[in-house]
Amino acid sequence: MGKKKLVLVGNGMAGVRTIEEIIKLTKDQFEITIFGSEPHPNYNRILLSKVLQGDTEVADITLNDWSWYEDNDIQLYTDETVVKVDSDRKVVVTDAGRIEPYDEVIVATGSVPFILPIPGADKEGVTAFRDIKDTEIMLKASKKYKKAAVIGGGLLGLEAARGLLNLGMEVNVIHLAPYLMERQLDPMAGKMLQTELEKQGMTFLLEKQTKEIFGEERVEGLRFSDGTEIEADLVVMAVGIKPNISLAVESGLEVNRGIVVNDYMQTNIPHVYAVGECAEHNGIPYGLVAPLYEQGKVLAKTICDVKTEPYKGSVLYTQLKVSGVEVFSAGDFTEGDDKKAVKVFDEQDSYYKKLVLRGNQIVGAVLFGDSSDGNRLVSMIQKQADISDTMKVSLLQPTGQEAGASLVATMSDDEIICGCNGVSKGAIVSAIQTQSCTSVDEIKACTSASRSCGGCKPLVAEVLQHTLGSSFDSKQQKEAICGCTTLSRDEVVEEIKAKGLTHVKEVMFVLDWKTEEGCSKCRPALNYYLGMVNPTGYEDEKESRFVNERMHANIQKDGTYSVVPRMYGGVTNANDLRRIADVVDKYEIPLVKVTGGQRIDLFGVKKDDLPKVWEDLDMPSGFAYGKSLRTVKTCVGEQFCRFGTQDSMGLGIQLEKKYEGLQTPHKVKMAVSACPRSCAESGFKDIGYIGIDGGWELYIGGNGGTHVRGGDLLYKVKTEEEVIEITSAYLQYYRETANYLERTSAWVDRVGLDHIREVLDDKEKRKELSARMDKALSVIEDPWKAIIEDKKLKKELFETVVTS
Amino acid sequence: MVNKNISKVLISSLQELPERLGKTFHVGNMELAVFKLSNGTVRAIENRCPHKGGVLSEGIVSGDSVFCPMHDWKICLEDGLVQAPDKGCVKTYSTVIEGEDVFLLIE
Numbered sequence: 001m002g003k004k005k006l007v008l009v010g011n012g013m014a015g016v017r018t019i020e021e022i023i024k025l026t027k028d029q030f031e032i033t034i035f036g037s038e039p040h041p042n043y044n045r046i047l048l049s050k051v052l053q054g055d056t057e058v059a060d061i062t063l064n065d066w067s068w069y070e071d072n073d074i075q076l077y078t079d080e081t082v083v084k085v086d087s088d089r090k091v092v093v094t095d096a097g098r099i100e101p102y103d104e105v106i107v108a109t110g111s112v113p114f115i116l117p118i119p120g121a122d123k124e125g126v127t128a129f130r131d132i133k134d135t136e137i138m139l140k141a142s143k144k145y146k147k148a149a150v151i152g153g154g155l156l157g158l159e160a161a162r163g164l165l166n167l168g169m170e171v172n173v174i175h176l177a178p179y180l181m182e183r184q185l186d187p188m189a190g191k192m193l194q195t196e197l198e199k200q201g202m203t204f205l206l207e208k209q210t211k212e213i214f215g216e217e218r219v220e221g222l223r224f225s226d227g228t229e230i231e232a233d234l235v236v237m238a239v240g241i242k243p244n245i246s247l248a249v250e251s252g253l254e255v256n257r258g259i260v261v262n263d264y265m266q267t268n269i270p271h272v273y274a275v276g277e278c279a280e281h282n283g284i285p286y287g288l289v290a291p292l293y294e295q296g297k298v299l300a301k302t303i304c305d306v307k308t309e310p311y312k313g314s315v316l317y318t319q320l321k322v323s324g325v326e327v328f329s330a331g332d333f334t335e336g337d338d339k340k341a342v343k344v345f346d347e348q349d350s351y352y353k354k355l356v357l358r359g360n361q362i363v364g365a366v367l368f369g370d371s372s373d374g375n376r377l378v379s380m381i382q383k384q385a386d387i388s389d390t391m392k393v394s395l396l397q398p399t400g401q402e403a404g405a406s407l408v409a410t411m412s413d414d415e416i417i418c419g420c421n422g423v424s425k426g427a428i429v430s431a432i433q434t435q436s437c438t439s440v441d442e443i444k445a446c447t448s449a450s451r452s453c454g455g456c457k458p459l460v461a462e463v464l465q466h467t468l469g470s471s472f473d474s475k476q477q478k479e480a481i482c483g484c485t486t487l488s489r490d491e492v493v494e495e496i497k498a499k500g501l502t503h504v505k506e507v508m509f510v511l512d513w514k515t516e517e518g519c520s521k522c523r524p525a526l527n528y529y530l531g532m533v534n535p536t537g538y539e540d541e542k543e544s545r546f547v548n549e550r551m552h553a554n555i556q557k558d559g560t561y562s563v564v565p566r567m568y569g570g571v572t573n574a575n576d577l578r579r580i581a582d583v584v585d586k587y588e589i590p591l592v593k594v595t596g597g598q599r600i601d602l603f604g605v606k607k608d609d610l611p612k613v614w615e616d617l618d619m620p621s622g623f624a625y626g627k628s629l630r631t632v633k634t635c636v637g638e639q640f641c642r643f644g645t646q647d648s649m650g651l652g653i654q655l656e657k658k659y660e661g662l663q664t665p666h667k668v669k670m671a672v673s674a675c676p677r678s679c680a681e682s683g684f685k686d687i688g689y690i691g692i693d694g695g696w697e698l699y700i701g702g703n704g705g706t707h708v709r710g711g712d713l714l715y716k717v718k719t720e721e722e723v724i725e726i727t728s729a730y731l732q733y734y735r736e737t738a739n740y741l742e743r744t745s746a747w748v749d750r751v752g753l754d755h756i757r758e759v760l761d762d763k764e765k766r767k768e769l770s771a772r773m774d775k776a777l778s779v780i781e782d783p784w785k786a787i788i789e790d791k792k793l794k795k796e797l798f799e800t801v802v803t804s
Numbered sequence: 805m806v807n808k809n810i811s812k813v814l815i816s817s818l819q820e821l822p823e824r825l826g827k828t829f830h831v832g833n834m835e836l837a838v839f840k841l842s843n844g845t846v847r848a849i850e851n852r853c854p855h856k857g858g859v860l861s862e863g864i865v866s867g868d869s870v871f872c873p874m875h876d877w878k879i880c881l882e883d884g885l886v887q888a889p890d891k892g893c894v895k896t897y898s899t900v901i902e903g904e905d906v907f908l909l910i911e
């Protein structure tokens with residue numbers, strides 16, 4: 001018997017999910033064809049917020065890559081829009097003129113963003129926030145422009161606003177309602193959210209109606225109905241979405257707000273189904289992933305002729321994906337009529353929790369400040385749990401773990417824990433039992449649960465706890481250095497010291513590692529800890545180093561490397577420059593660039609050329625690739641500058657010569673400025689020095705990267721000797737107590753400035769730390785030179801063999 | 805039955821392959837990453853990560869897997885399969901060791 005032809009219109013989250021469910025049920029009943037207007041394979045739309053906020057990249061949010069379609073024999077047409085479903089002839093017609101016959105067709109066209117019908121809405125620089133294209137427009141605009149306006153203070157608008165802030169723009173959020181996220185929050189939570197976001201740097205214009213977008217070709221500003229205006233060179237419209245029903249209308253399907261479907265996702269025309277945001281079930285078009293995945297499950301079974309429960313609608317719940325604020329809302333959160341609320345408000349710690357009850361049942365909840373109970377509450381709402389025996393307030397502050405565990409226990413195996421990725425409790429339990437997952441991270445790796453918005457993490461942890469029983473210790477969990485062990489960093493370092501362990505394999509063997517040779521997380525970490533504990537005896541293991549630290553150069557995306565020669569304090573001379581220029585010519589190095597740390601970076605060096613390049617340069621390695629002292633940036637200081645009060649270049653060079661090559665938990669950058677104008681940006685370095693009249697100020701924990709942090713003033717000292725002694729003690733304390741890959745900024749936040757001061761105030765301790773530092777420094781050699789002189793190593797690491 | 809043409813190419817001596825470090829080979833117009841594992845076996849795969857083309861020869865080797873140096877995808881050297889939750893696979897090539905010589909089998 002031939003296969004039936006199944007066509008999916010809309011290569012998005014709901015549609016493709018349905019196909020996945022179908023493939024799970026039957027491998028060869030259908031010949032599947034998918035059409036999608038976007039040029040991409042199916043990706044996780046939810047994560048566009050995180051892309052904009054800089055937590056991930058467009059390339060990393062693909063859900064089904066090209067090979068998935070191939071592997072499942074699915075014919076995919078991207079960049080192609082279906083213009084009509086002709087149900088008389090049973091074909092779909094596309095804008096490319098293709099005519100594709102079907103036996104069954106699924107319409108999953110999603111939504112279109114609502115664009116305010118105001119003058120100027122079509123100007124350049126006005127965008128919605130819906131797909132990769134929009135996201136790229138914003139990313140691009142942020143590089144060129146400064147002032148952003150987001151119209152709409154709902155979930156999407158606020159996530160966009162946070163993203164634009166992260167991208168360095170000034171952001172005005174314009175909102176019609178008197179408080180934010182009014183569709184998910186009550187006024188109280190909405191106001192708290194506003195205060196919090198204002199602290200993050202957003203500006204709000206509430207109860208403002210935009211009347212016009214003005215500007216020449218590109219937007220220049222917004223005018224409101226009250227006559228006021230603001231400037232803007234990027235406008236994001238996030239005022240809502242509407243189901244995308246144009247194809248359905250064209251094809252004669254019954255529509256209301258969305259395409260009308262029954263409990264089995266069938267439309268009014270036989271063999272035509274709708275799922276996702278374009279569908280309207282029982283009067284409701286859903287706009288969140290979890291319900292759409294529930295619909296997909298029912299539809300898959302319907303199409304495959306497998307018996308299924310009807311789809312009966314979903315409880316809505318959402319979480320705002322803005323770092324630094326926890327906001328959660330579920331179900332019906334308005335009080336009044338027969339609904340009564342229980343509220344907890346803690347002004348001091350700034351959290352607010354509200355439960356809405358109808359009789360003995362919870363029907364809705366709003367959480368601000370701490371949303372860890374969110375999933376538990378959703379589950380109670382979904383179950384329509386009877387809470388008459390429970391102390392109401394304790395629902396909001398469960399004591400002990402029983403509260404949650406009992407709930408997870410009562411969940412059936414097919415109940416969804418991770419809404420974003422549609423992972424059921426059963427799938428998680430099975431991962432724990434058959435793939436021996438013992439941490440939330442491992443479950444994430446095996447099942448994708450909690451991989452998207454992360455809101456279900458507490459629930460995943462509860463399933464873990466419930467399944468593993470007493471052998472699960474939630475505290476130990478968090479600290480394990482990776483999935484290969486249950487031991488924390490501190491425990492491992494203690495064991496290394498106590499048992500005198502001397503190499504990575506031995507650590508794994510003695511400490512009962514779960515994997516024979518560890519993973520890319522623990523291997524480099526152990527290698528570092530062993531060297532830190534025993535600097536003079538430990539032999540570095542290059543097999544356990546990340547590529548950059550093994551090759552002593554930075555790998556680039558095309559497999560070539562970049563090379564940064566040492567240039568102490570950012571000071572160079574004619575000879576060095578001449579040699580660099582010669583090397584660039586000789587090895588045809590395509591790009592020469594000055595780095596943020598005042599160094600010269602040679603990009604595009606071939607692997608085989610590296611040792612020769614180093615030999616010709618005849619300069620020490622700049623360690624630009626290492627978890628090590630990177631650079632000491634200096635201002636020109638008293639030697640030339642009229643404001644300089646100290647010899648900043650001199651100190652910088654001295655520091656760089658002393659600490660070059662030092663292995664640290666993560667990279668360390670320093671800067672020395674000769675006066676508080678701080679031209680070397682000393683306030684944003686792991687250690688920054690600022691010259692003052694008669695001495696130096698030392699700042700620690702600064703960072704100019706993803707998480708910008710201004711340094712804290714640690715000490716004011718008089719002499720350079722003191723500068724060096726404190727630097728040594730401080731850096732050594734960081735080396736001894738930080739987790740591998742923990743920057744000083746995070747470490748200072750974790751252990752506390754006061755604690756660090758306390759340690760360094762103790763003269764004895766300071767001396768000891770500084771002595772241990774000197775010991776660690778005593779064995780450092782220049783890696784480039786070592787490689788040049790070691791033929792075997794050169795061959796092992798850098799040779800490419802060509803045979804024909 | 806299909807008659808496959810298999811050619812055997814000498815690529816290296818066993819002792820010249822460093823343990824648990826990849827080595828890059830150009831054979832014809834293919835680029836391969838060859839690994840000698842701790843258990844002494846030799847594995848060869850296409851030197852291109854299915855994610856974004858990372859050079860697998862420079863990854864950290866653990867047991868019979870390699871971690872891509874670009875974004876840490878874990879790839880099994882036996883069958884070339886990318887480990888969950890990521891998906892995909894790279895081409896693998898058979899090798900034989902005869903005495904001290906390592907050969908690659910190419911169809």
Ligand SMILES: Cc1cc2nc3c(=O)[nH]c(=O)nc-3n(C[C@H](O)[C@H](O)[C@H](O)COP(=O)(O)OP(=O)(O)OC[C@H]3O[C@@H](n4cnc5c(N)ncnc54)[C@H](O)[C@@H]3O)c2cc1C
Nearest residue numbers: 010012013014036037045081082109110276277287288289
């Ligand atoms: C920035 C952002 C953040 C979000 N955050 C969350 C969140 O935290 N939690 C949550 O639950 N939800 C969130 N959502 C909503 C979620 O992404 C959507 O609910 C979900 O993607 C809808 O799935 P869908 O398949 O119905 O539509 P889509 O994913 O939009 O897929 C529809 C696809 O069909 C294509 N298409 C349309 N018409 C045609 C045609 N005629 N022919 C061919 N192709 C066509 C479209 O181009 C589109 O690619 C967010 C959305 C955005 C934009």
Ligand code: SF4
Nearest residue numbers: 635641644675678679
């Ligand atoms: S930091 Fe002060 S001394 Fe140094 S260059 Fe700037 S102004 Fe001159």
Ligand code: FES
Nearest residue numbers: 853855856858872
């Ligand atoms: S290129 Fe290999 S993991 Fe990205």
